[in-house]
Amino acid sequence: MKKLLPTSIAGSLPKPSWLAQPETLWSPWKLEGDELTQGKQDALRLSLLNQQQSGVDIISDGEQTRQHFVTTFIEHLNGVDFQQRKTVKIRDRYDASVPMVVGEVTRQKAVFVDDAKFLRQQTSQPIKWALPGPMTMVDTLYDSHYKSREKLAWEFAKILNQEAKELEAAGVDIIQFDEPAFNVFFDEVNDWGIAALERAAEGLKCETAVHICYGYGIKANTDWKKSLGDEWRQYEEIFPKLQSSSIDLISLECQNSRVPMELIELLRGKKVMVGAIDVATNAIETPEEVANTLRKALQFVDADKLYPCTNCGMVPLSQHVTRGKLNALSAGAEIIRQELTR
Ligand SMILES: [Zn+2]
Numbered sequence: 001m002k003k004l005l006p007t008s009i010a011g012s013l014p015k016p017s018w019l020a021q022p023e024t025l026w027s028p029w030k031l032e033g034d035e036l037t038q039g040k041q042d043a044l045r046l047s048l049l050n051q052q053q054s055g056v057d058i059i060s061d062g063e064q065t066r067q068h069f070v071t072t073f074i075e076h077l078n079g080v081d082f083q084q085r086k087t088v089k090i091r092d093r094y095d096a097s098v099p100m101v102v103g104e105v106t107r108q109k110a111v112f113v114d115d116a117k118f119l120r121q122q123t124s125q126p127i128k129w130a131l132p133g134p135m136t137m138v139d140t141l142y143d144s145h146y147k148s149r150e151k152l153a154w155e156f157a158k159i160l161n162q163e164a165k166e167l168e169a170a171g172v173d174i175i176q177f178d179e180p181a182f183n184v185f186f187d188e189v190n191d192w193g194i195a196a197l198e199r200a201a202e203g204l205k206c207e208t209a210v211h212i213c214y215g216y217g218i219k220a221n222t223d224w225k226k227s228l229g230d231e232w233r234q235y236e237e238i239f240p241k242l243q244s245s246s247i248d249l250i251s252l253e254c255q256n257s258r259v260p261m262e263l264i265e266l267l268r269g270k271k272v273m274v275g276a277i278d279v280a281t282n283a284i285e286t287p288e289e290v291a292n293t294l295r296k297a298l299q300f301v302d303a304d305k306l307y308p309c310t311n312c313g314m315v316p317l318s319q320h321v322t323r324g325k326l327n328a329l330s331a332g333a334e335i336i337r338q339e340l341t342r
Contacts, residue, residue, distance in 0.1 A: 004340060005294070005306055005333045006057035008128055010211055010251055010275065011069065011178065011313030013047050013062030014322055025216065025316055026068050040065040044119055054323060055330030058126045058174065058307075063315065065115045069178055070132040070140045071099070072111075077159065079105035079145070086142035092184050094220035101143040101152060107159045113166045120171040129172045131160055133179035133210065134196040135188065150192045157199035168206045175201070176209035176251065183212055186237035194238075198246050209249035209273065210242070213312045214257060222280065225258075232258045239266035249273055253311040255285065255293050264300035272301045275311035276332060277325045282317065284324035290332020295339075303340050308333040 014022055019039045021027040031039045047062035066072035074080050084100040116129055132140075134153040146152040164175045177197055182189050201208040212235070215221035228234075235252065242250055243266060251273035253259065264272055276293040277285055294308055308329055314322050 002304075003057060004303060004337050005308055006126075007308045007329050007333050008056060008058035008273065009051070009060050009062065009314065009326070010213070010273070010279075010310045011060070011063060011130055012315035013050065013060075013064070013313075014315055014317060014319050015064055016043050016046060019043050019064075020067075023316055023318055025218065028067065040115070041118055044115065045122060048119065048122055050319075050323065051326065052123075052125075054326035055334075056326060058128050059119070059123055060128050060130065061112075061115060061119055063130070063313065065112065069130065069313070070137055073132050073163075074099065074137060074141070076109070076111040077105050077107055079103040080141065088142050090139055091181060091215070093224050096140075098141050101141050101145045103145055105152070105155050105159065107162055110166050111163055113163070113170050116167050116170040116172050126173040127171065128174040128176055128209070129167050130176040130178055130211065131163060131167075131200075133177035133181070134160060134200055135185065135193045136179050136181040139181045139185075149188065150196075153192060153196040154199065157196040160200035161202055164200065164204055168204055172206060174207045174209055174249065175204060176211055176249075177201070177247075178211045180211075180213050180215055182210070182238055183214060183234050186234070189238045190241050194241050194245050201247060207248045207271075208246070209251055210247050211251035211273075211312075212238075213251075213253045213275070216279065216312060216316060218316075228258070230258060231260055233260065233263065235259060235263050236266065239263060243267050243270060249307065251275070251307075251309055254297060255290075255311055256281070257311065261296045262300060264297060268300070269305075271305040271307060272297065273307040273309040274301070276308050277310040277329050279310055279312045279314050279317065279325075282321050284321060285328045285332070287328050287331035287335055290328050291335040294332060294336045298336070308336075 043064035249271040256278040
């Protein structure tokens with residue numbers, strides 16, 4: 001029988017201190033060449049072991065082989081010039097220096113497929129692999145070629161689809177697209193964002209997920225959250241169309257967030273990865289706190305469709321805090337499993 005409430009992480013885990021500077025976003029590598037390749041594989045093995053020891057059911061790569069969840073993917077593509085940079089406002093929220101699209105974007109070779117094959121060899125547990133979503137990729141670049149966010153997203157969707165199909169062939173069970181931009185550009189999401197996402201997932205036989213969120217605990221994000229008022233209803237704008245989309249799982253932030261839990265009702269029928277771990281604080285949740293969040297979510301998600309998860313990536317946290325939080329996630333999920341099978 002399939003395990004009820006399978007746990008997983010939304011995205012990143014801390015990297016070992018010999019691979020990259022700990023508790024730092026977008027930290028550069030400390031190794032290079034063959035040592036870097038070997039170091040990344042060792043880190044993948046360690047992050048697998050950490051997840052297994054914490055009782056995580058669906059294993060992720062913890063983003064051990066990438067510096068940034070969007071730009072590492074883009075670095076492998078043709079048509080983007082990383083020397084020519086422009087400062088633009090991203091997520092309609094903060095200024096960032098981003099590379100420039102200067103020509104047709106194409107993928108010459110696979111980006112993460114070797115890493116996925118390596119992780120596949122290490123475990124028989126289900127594996128989830130994250131890729132950036134087309135809209136978030138567009139929103140992390142300056143485009144001087146296509147001059148249309150929609151057109152560029154469509155080109156990225158085709159490239160993502162090539163990568164996703166190879167990840168599927170490598171044995172990945174769930175392919176997740178990270179779309180934090182979905183929380184910001186509602187009109188575009190409904191006009192073309194979800195269509196581009198479906199294009200990226202087209203023809204896949206494995207399960208597909210989309211992660212939407214309010215971002216890491218960096219200042220620009222916490223300031224933005226303060227401006228959103230007592231109730232965060234952003235998801236309300238896009239859930240109806242996501243509900244009728246071809247994507248199987250929706251991953252979202254629920255722990256310590258002001259998202260009214262009843263909004264999840266708009267997704268009824270979808271599998272929901274409920275964020276029950278806050279990644280913007282070092283305070284470690286108790287199993288009972290995790291269980292409370294899951295219990296609330298159960299009013300709006302059928303038990304066989306509830307996937308306990310973290311709110312977002314954990315790379316800015318320490319190994320110690322991360323371990324505590326993952327243990328709490330497993331223990332909290334177990335409390336609810338017991339209640340459901342009693
Ligand atoms: Zn996130």
